[in-house]
Amino acid sequence: MKLAGRPLPAKFYARDTITVARELLGTLLIHDTPEGRTAGRIVETEAYLRDDPACHAARGMTPRNTIMFGPSGRAYVYLIYGMYWCFNVVTASKGVGEAVLIRALEPLEGAELMSRRRGRAEPKSWCSGPGKLALALNIGKAQNGVSLLRGPLRILPGGPVPERVHVTTRIGIQAGAELPLRFYLEGSLCVSRK
């Protein structure tokens, strides 16, 4: 897998959030840090929409969710349960508070780093959940608001996507639980739940 080339352009993100969530499947998430490079193929996403009660932005702008209302193509990173970071991609037009949660990756590069950061866990579980992949790629508070169009944290186009896309309800939410807004590559061993 070649991890070079141009990141996905701004136009990719400035679209309907459900479309972006689907089309992010198969793309490549890369994080270069002083420790080295870690990268993986996105295999699971969830869409969060402005009129969706589970979306942080559904009840208007707050200090935490301000990034979601800004330009698309940036990272929205927040702390959940006081312990884990969740990495999202901001989508749609400026002023529209929507994003895609990246829920799972298939590890592609940086096995040694991921192994060290994830402790005792098998490779297919390094990035099989939002909190896990944030740990494996060392994504946290410092990445909130950064551009994904250039810089150390970026997303490159993937190859063709042969797998079927599976659509289900989202994981771990109460309100809006019935909405079919979770997408994953059927057959992937690295999704958070099948």
Place this chain on the structure above:
DNA sequence: GGAACGATTGAT
């Protein structure tokens, strides 16, 4: 100022 809660995870 205080309290309830959460887009999770790993151990029991």
Place this chain on the structure above:
DNA sequence: TCAATCGTTCCT
């Protein structure tokens, strides 16, 4: 099934 753990949000 359950605890860990703390920033955010909302209420007083």
